Amino acid sequence: MSTAAATHYVSSDAIQRYTFHERVMHWLNALAYTYCLATGLAFYTPHLFWLAVMLGGAPTSRFWHPILGIGFFIAMIWMHVVWRSDMEITETDKRFLSNVEDYATNRDDRVPPQEKYNGGQKLYYWLMYYGTFLLLFSGLFLWFPEYISFSLAWVRHLMIVLHEVAALITIGGFIVHVYMSVFLVPGSTDAMIHGSVSRAWARTHHRLWYIRVTGGDPVGKE
Amino acid sequence: MNPTRRSFLKIGTGAAMASVLGFDLKAAYAESKELKIARTTETRSTCPYCSVSCGVIIHTIGDKAKNVTPQVVHVEGDPDHPINRGTLCPKGSSLMQDIVNDRRLLKPQVRRPGSDHWEDIGWDQAYAEIGRHIKKTRDESFITTDSQGITVNRVESIAWNGGCTDTNEFNYLAVKTMRSLGVCFIENQARV
Amino acid sequence: MSNGTLEIKAISGHAGPVAGRDTSRDYDVCKLIDVTTCIGCKACEVACLEWNGYPFRETVFDNTYQTMPDLAWNYYNLIRFNEHVAEDGTFSWLMRKDGCMHCADPGCLLACPADGAIVQYANGIVDFNQDNCIGCQYCVTGCPFNIPKFNHETKKVHKCTLCSDRVGAGLEPACIKACPTGCLHFGSKDDMKDLADKRVKQLHEHTSHKSAGVYDPPGVGGTHVIYVLHDIDHPQYYGGLPKDPRVPLLVRIWKGPLKWLGNFAIAAGVIAAATHFVRYGPKKVEEPKKEEVV
Amino acid sequence: MTNGWIDIKNTDMMLIMGGNPAENHPCGFKWPVEAKRERNAKMIVVDPRFTRTAAVADKFLQIRAGADIAFLGGMINYALENQRIAKEYLVNYTNASFVIKEGFKLPDDGLYSGYDHDKQTYDKSTWNYEGAGAHQAPSGKASQSGEAPAPPLAPRQAPPPPSLPPNVIYDTSLAHPRCVYQLLKQQYSRYTPEMVERITGIPKDQFREAADMFTSVRKDGDMKKVATIIYAVGWTQHSFGAQIIRAAAMLQLLLGNIGRAGGGVNALRGHSNIQGATDVAGIFDSLPGYLKVPNPTDKDFAAWMTRITPGSSKPKDWDSFNYYSNTPKFAVSFLKSMYGDAATKQNDWAFDYLPKVDREYSWVHIWDDMYQGKVKGVLSFGMNSVAIGPNSQKTINALKKADWLVVCEIYPDETSEFWKSPGISTDDMKNIPTEVYRLPGAGFAEKDGTFVNSARWLQWKWAAVPPPGDCQLDQAILARIFLKVRELYQKEGGKFPDPILNLTWNHLDPNNPSLSELAKELNGRAISDVTDAPTQTTMKAGQQLPGFSWLRDDGSTSCGNWIWCGSWTEAGALTQRRGTDDPSGLGIYPNWAWSWPMNRRVLYNRASCDLNGKPWDPDRRQVWWNEAQKKWLGVDVPDFKPDSAPKDHMGPFIMNPEGVGRLFVPLAGMADGPFPEHYEPFESPVANLFHPQQNTNPVVKKYTSDMDKYGTPDQGFTVICTTYRLTEHYHYWTKNNPMNVQLVPQMFVEIPVELAADLGIKGGEKVKVSSARGTYIAKAMVTRRIKPMTIDGKKVYQIGIPIHQGYRGIQEDAGRESKTLANLLSPTVTDPNAYTPEFKGFLVKLEKA
Missing domain, CATH: 3.40.228.10 (Dimethylsulfoxide Reductase, domain 2)
Incomplete structure (x- = not known):
């Protein structure tokens, strides 16, 4: 593990966390989501309408929002195919979640060791996964409201609220996700960009995974 | 002429930001779409359909300057007219489509005996042929006296059918010309 | 060049108050539709098309005198024909001019996210500005009367402007001018209410229409298009006029509490994250000892 | 009105x-x-x-x-x-x-006194007032009422018709x-x-x-x-x-x-101007101002005047103005207007120039005569003859026998294209010898002139645009045709050219007579100085006359139509007035345009x-007697x-x-x-309950060619059909107007719900309506607006057909209509007074198409 990594930003002890394929997948998903988020927020509240203007004008935003929404959905399905097995909630995750307060207050020593993804990440994943369906389903009604007869106007009303509630929930998750990956857990963003993390990082945050991929945990043995 | 869009003043998005905090105390106005008949030439006419005789105003482009061929851009009721007072029915309201209509006949045509199509014909040629037809038919069948020997001076082989929208003056011309030819069959939409 | 301007009272999708709102006087305009004198001649339909210069639509015969089943983006007003048999067997042929009601509390404007796409003038006219329209059709969702219509080609929504261009220049709307029987009337809202009330009184006293009434639904704050109906208790007989139209509750929730709650939640989320970061800082990686590295 | x-x-x-x-x-x-x-x-x-x-x-x-x-x-x-x-x-x-003459009988059996079963006419001598004292033949005889249409013309050689007694x-x-x-x-x-x-x-x-x-x-x-x-x-x-x-x-x-x-x-x-067309005698049986046309019994002008100028007939203590006693003034002025200097007292005001008619030349007769090969040429100006008259197929078949047809129109119409109407193949066309000229005329907006509305108002309109393309003004087209005929008679002579050569034609541009010139001619002018005796005022020669009381029977005035005299005076065109005052509040608007007679509303x-x-x-006072001024004011x-x-x-x-x-x-x-x-309509599903033996009008006008078929309930024609217009359309004209077509895109048949149920017809399905004369196909409009009726205990259905379908039009050309005319169904039966066909209430059968 050696010379090739020399040109890398990550120390030579890096281990691969995300393949190139996974990273492309994540960022496409992120791009679509972010675009929908920005334009969606513009349509959502007049105070953020300027977002749509900055993104090429509101009519353009309205045009691309549902199309990128479909893109987001496809990316999400792709992600699901790739990550579904990694995302199954296990006993480990439940333990993590019961100790989430420790995790949130950075008392990481009290947090039980985690697999490649911890319970919180998995929850975020499922939140986004199901949120995507909700957004797509309600979004289709918003996309083509003219095909809903006036006698079924309540469907339109309901779908708008559903779309917004779903969006708000994903936004909540998204804020946490961005905060954690960019600020709270240094190295996370690097990982999603370059694909690898340091051994220490892996050992700290995802020890079970670390052990699995390194074949043991010489450091952790007490 | 006739832009379909309105231009709104000071309510564009940029300006919206300025007014977020309500700084702008000047009232916001929207400039309305241009009134398409603001500078047209108005001609008073009468609707050609039913007998209410609604007054209509035909709006044409241009101010009657020599170099302009007037084009009808709008037709509306004449508000001064005591009967219709500006109102028009669905037919009267659509008179512009009658004046400017691509189904209009634009040149004289003739269908020759036995033919299955129209041919173009010049006006002079048409007048010459029609004049000849009328004279021939009249001369062939003119009745100077009836069976009792009484002078009747009539023609029973030519008929005149006048339309509902022919003006009085035109009808008078028809009565003059047809009666002078001796035509008896002078009829009009008025009968049916 | 323009011929007139109209003062703005409300703007869709607009952050903050409308500049200078209520700083000058204006009067509310109103279209009165006295259904009891409508003969369904469609002069209003044609006058509207002629004024707006819209192209012709291909229509098909559908066992009715009604021009087409519903309004269209380039067909702002439509007479709805209904053959109605009352319980006592009395037959009536009801004709109602359908079109934008110009609500005082317009659901379309409330729902519209696009800044300046829908404008309510101080005189009560609710007007769409297609330049700013984003084609989302939230106005369609917000409208309790099923009025705004979408143009698939241009992705813009249209509806009756109450001839804001004519009114701005001091003329009456085109449909009003054309109406042969005077079933349509135009003036200030006060005058039209007055006229409508008098007509209703007359119908009560001198005709068999004892349930006549004025349709000026309070659920949308009153409208700037009001009806006199023979039977105010059953507006639905007139081609689906809603009995008590309101801006849909969910739309109100969406544009009211939900919007503010969401705004707050998003802001709170961001602030919470920042606070968390300040309080706890980034997570530390537990650096292993050098020799332990494989 | x-x-x-x-x-x-x-x-x-x-x-x-x-x-x-x-x-x-x-x-x-x-x-x-x-x-x-x-x-x-x-x-x-x-x-x-x-x-x-x-x-x-x-x-x-x-x-x-x-x-x-x-x-x-x-x-x-x-x-x-x-x-x-x-x-x-x-x-x-x-x-x-x-008091009515003895011998007059009411029609308890369906017939008034004097019916002649063979001729199917009445001897009306008992239909008269009882006169006091001996009958003196007054100067005038029977007249018609102002509203009633003209009577049928007196049969030749009949004894002089009985007259009204002067003292009733x-x-x-x-x-x-x-x-x-x-x-x-x-x-x-x-x-x-x-x-x-x-x-x-x-x-x-x-x-x-x-x-x-x-x-x-x-x-x-x-x-x-x-x-x-x-x-x-x-x-x-x-x-x-x-x-x-x-x-x-x-x-x-x-x-x-x-x-x-x-x-x-x-x-x-x-229609916009059929009142005017009647006023100015665009119909066979009158001359302008409802003067009755001369017939062969009028051996000279005086005899004609004697026949058509009524004497008053009233109780002796009453008075009667009898305005038609002025008929000779109107007639002479009309002939002066027609023939100018060629109409002199010596030549009986050119009385011989007027054709003398002794039978009916009404609309349905044109086509009947043409079908029999007697009418050889037709000039049809703004009139869609094939579509408008009854029994359209007969009209089409009649036109096939004509030598020539001149149509002046603004759109391609059914009449000018009769030779390629539905059902005629290219081979068939070879056997149609009719030469058809289709001349593009001018639309209403391209012409000035006046219309008379239902309220008798003459209103001038102004031309807004020039005619498009090679179109010409209708008056120019007619003038050019007439001048060509006149030129031929001048050059070649011919049968009785005098009236043609002597017709007045005082126009600045003879090829394009201005309508204002004709309007002035209609109003009339003084030919020599004329003085009004009571007021001692004089109109100089050449001046426009202020009213018909100025007309003279000595040749000193000319007037194209006496009832319009006063419309274009020395004060100008009163038909162009635009005064919007209505001082009485009764809606009289005395200064808006001009109403005949003499602006009376x-x-x-x-x-x-x-x-x-x-x-x-x-x-609501309109006029009243003012005792002080000894006159009527108002x-x-x-x-x-x-x-x-x-x-x-x-x-x-x-x-x-x-x-x-x-x-x-x-x-x-x-x-x-x-x-x-x-009386029952000529085709009726029920017998006349008053007198079944005299079911229909005893003097009804019907026709006998092989194209004139009439149906009975026994033949299966049991449904009553009536025809009408829609507000969205105007006859056969607006089918060229996309706006109107948009409003009502296709023609239909209005059918009661109950009848539709009987026949299994659903709204929107095509149905076929047949009469003894033809079939009409359109979509069914099933409605509750027509209910089945019970006529003397028998269930009777009525259906209705809007008349606007033809074979040339936007929808017709696009193949969206069946190209049948409503008038393929209607019968050639006419009213004996007005000669108007029975378009309302004839028998049909209805089936799915």
């Missing part, structure tokens, strides 16, 4: 029947609505269908098409029975008190058994509510309610209120159409509603006052002799020789009886 459009707002009660003004005259219909809104006037609508008019009516009655006389007769009976009549008006302003026996107590009033009572006593129900299908309770409502204006002898009757071709287009209108006029006379603001009998003409307005010249209703122009004091008892109906309104029309006034009698 005796009154005018705006005047309807002054009414208290409306009977709208035989017309659908909301549909066909929407802008005029605002005034009935105004009366409802402003005066709480009631509106009764009687129609075979629940129409757009019915939609805003106070009362709607569904009547069987063609049962109108039964209904109106029932109304007359109701008014008489309940004394809902205007007694003073009736006695003094109508011929109710006149009368009985103002109305008790004389042979007085008009008693005969009227006797005639209509048969029209009981029960009978009305059996014939019209209107339940008798509903009928009573309507009759009570309408006649309520005369409740307890009150004379203030006024009722009007509004009709259109729903009455005219029957084989007894003129008599329906007569019945309405009689009802109005009984109620004292004629001559009054908000009253009258108001014909709503269907309500005809017979003397009748709006009582015997003493005081208005019946002071709130907000309208008095339609009366201005200085005739009330004590002279001059009758208000100045165009009648009697001076009074005719409840009984004497002599040749009507071809089919002095009183209207119910």
Whole structure:
């Protein structure tokens, strides 16, 4: 593990966390989501309408929002195919979640060791996964409201609220996700960009995974 | 002429930001779409359909300057007219489509005996042929006296059918010309 | 060049108050539709098309005198024909001019996210500005009367402007001018209410229409298009006029509490994250000892 | 219209029947609505269908098409029975008190006295007033009423027709058994509510309610209120159409509603200028101003004048203005206008130049004669003959036999393309020898000139745009044709060229006569100085005359149409006036345009006052007698002799020789009886309940060629069909207008729900309607607006067809219509008075197409 990594930003002890394929997948998903988020927020509240203007004008935003929404959905399905097995909630995750307060207050020593993804990440994943369906389903009604007869106007009303509630929930998750990956857990963003993390990082945050991929945990043995 | 869009003043998005905090105390106005008949030439006419005789105003482009061929851009009721007072029915309201209509006949045509199509014909040629037809038919069948020997001076082989929208003056011309030819069959939409 | 301007009272999708709102006087305009004198001649339909210069639509015969089943983006007003048999067997042929009601509390404007796409003038006219329209059709969702219509080609929504261009220049709307029987009337809202009330009184006293009434639904704050109906208790007989139209509750929730709650939640989320970061800082990686590295 | 459009707002009660003004005259219909809104006037609508008019009516009655006389007769009976009549008006302003000759018989068996079964005509000598003393042949003879159409022309060689007695026996107590009033009572006593129900299908309770409502204006002898009757071709287009209108006029006379603001009998003409066309004699049987055409019995001008100038016929103590006594002045001035210097006293004012006619040359006859090969050429200017007349296939087949056809039109129409009408193959065309010229004329916006509306207003319009393409003005086209013919006669001679060569043609541009020149000619001018004796004023030679009282029979004046004299005077074109003042508030607008005669807006307005010249209703006063000035004053122009004091008892109906309104029309006034009698339409599913042996009008005009077929219920034609227009369309014209096509894209047949259920027809499906003459195919409109009727216990269905389908039009050319004309169905049967075909109420069968 050696010379090739020399040109890398990550120390030579890096281990691969995300393949190139996974990273492309994540960022496409992120791009679509972010675009929908920005334009969606513009349509959502007049105070953020300027977002749509900055993104090429509101009519353009309205045009691309549902199309990128479909893109987001496809990316999400792709992600699901790739990550579904990694995302199954296990006993480990439940333990993590019961100790989430420790995790949130950075008392990481009290947090039980985690697999490649911890319970919180998995929850975020499922939140986004199901949120995507909700957004797509309600979004289709918003996309083509003219095909809903006036006698079924309540469907339109309901779908708008559903779309917004779903969006708000994903936004909540998204804020946490961005905060954690960019600020709270240094190295996370690097990982999603370059694909690898340091051994220490892996050992700290995802020890079970670390052990699995390194074949043991010489450091952790007490 | 006739832009379909309105231009709104000071309510564009940029300006919206300025007014977020309500700084702008000047009232916001929207400039309305241009009134398409603001500078047209108005001609008073009468609707050609039913007998209410609604007054209509035909709006044409241009101010009657020599170099302009007037084009009808709008037709509306004449508000001064005591009967219709500006109102028009669905037919009267659509008179512009009658004046400017691509189904209009634009040149004289003739269908020759036995033919299955129209041919173009010049006006002079048409007048010459029609004049000849009328004279021939009249001369062939003119009745100077009836069976009792009484002078009747009539023609029973030519008929005149006048339309509902022919003006009085035109009808008078028809009565003059047809009666002078001796035509008896002078009829009009008025009968049916 | 323009011929007139109209003062703005409300703007869709607009952050903050409308500049200078209520700083000058204006009067509310109103279209009165006295259904009891409508003969369904469609002069209003044609006058509207002629004024707006819209192209012709291909229509098909559908066992009715009604021009087409519903309004269209380039067909702002439509007479709805209904053959109605009352319980006592009395037959009536009801004709109602359908079109934008110009609500005082317009659901379309409330729902519209696009800044300046829908404008309510101080005189009560609710007007769409297609330049700013984003084609989302939230106005369609917000409208309790099923009025705004979408143009698939241009992705813009249209509806009756109450001839804001004519009114701005001091003329009456085109449909009003054309109406042969005077079933349509135009003036200030006060005058039209007055006229409508008098007509209703007359119908009560001198005709068999004892349930006549004025349709000026309070659920949308009153409208700037009001009806006199023979039977105010059953507006639905007139081609689906809603009995008590309101801006849909969910739309109100969406544009009211939900919007503010969401705004707050998003802001709170961001602030919470920042606070968390300040309080706890980034997570530390537990650096292993050098020799332990494989 | 005796009154005018705006005047309807002054009414208290409306009977709208035989017309659908909301549909066909929407802008005029605002005034009935105004009366409802402003005066709480009631509106009764009687129609075979629940129409757009019915939609805003106070009362709607569904009547069987063609049962109108039964209904109106029932109304007359109701008014008489309940004394809902205007007694003073009736006695003094109508011929109710006149005594009728002995020997006159009412039509209990369907026939009046004097019927000749072989000739199917009446000897009308008993249809006359009883004269006091010996009959002296007065200078004039029988006349027609102002409203009634012209009588059929006297048969050749008949003895001179009987004339009205100058001194009529009368009985103002109305008790004389042979007085008009008693005969009227006797005639209509048969029209009981029960009978009305059996014939019209209107339940008798509903009928009573309507009759009570309408006649309520005369409740307890009150004379203030006024009722009007509004009709259109729903009455005219029957084989007894003129008599329906007569019945309405009689009802109005009984109620004292004629001559009054908000009253009258108001014909709503269907077209912009057919009133003008009739006024200026675009029809065979009159010359301009309703002068009767000369016939061969008129050996010279004097004889013609003697025949057509009526002498007054009245009770000796009464006075009669008898305005038609001026007929020679009008006739001479007309001939001077036609032939100018070529019309001299010496040559009898060129009397021989006028064709003498002794038979009917009406519309249906044109095609009948053409079908028989007699008519060889047709000039059709703005008239879609194939589509408009009855039995279109006969018209098409007739045109196939013509030598030439000249059509001046603005759109491709059915008439100019008759030779390629549906069903004619290219091979067939080879056998059609007709040479057809289609000349592009000018549209209304491209021409100036005047129209006369229903209210008799002459209004000038101005040209807005030049004709497009190679189109020419219609007057230029006609002028060029005429001048070509004249040139040929000048060069080559020919049969009797004199009238052609001598026709006046004083136009700055002979090839394109200006309509203002013609309008001035119609008004008339002084040829030499003319002085009005009473006022000692003089019109100089060449000056435009101010009114028809200036016309002379010595050749010193010329006038194209006497009733329009006063329309373009030295003061200019009064037809162009745009004064918007209405000082009286009655909607008279005396300074807007110009109304014939002499700008009078309500005809017979003397009748709006009582015997003493005081208005019946002071709130709606139109004219009144001013004792101090010894003359009639008014907000309208008095339609009366201005200085005739009330004590002279001059009758208000100045165009009648009697001076009074005719409840009984004497002599040749009507071809089919002095009183209207119910006859069945020529094709009817039921027998005449009054007299089954005389089912239809005994003097009905029908035709006998192989194309003239008539259907009976036995042949399966059991459904009554009526035809009409839609508000969105105008005859066969707007099918070229995309806007109108958009509103009603396809033509349809209106079918009652019950009939559709019987036949398994659903709305929108194609149906085939067949009559004995042809078939019509269109989509079904299944509706509750036409209900099945019970006629004398028998279930009868009616259907309706809007007439706007043709074979050239936007939808026709696009293949979206079946290209059948509604008039393929209608019969060649005409009213014997007005010669109008029976487009309303003929028999058909209906099936799925």
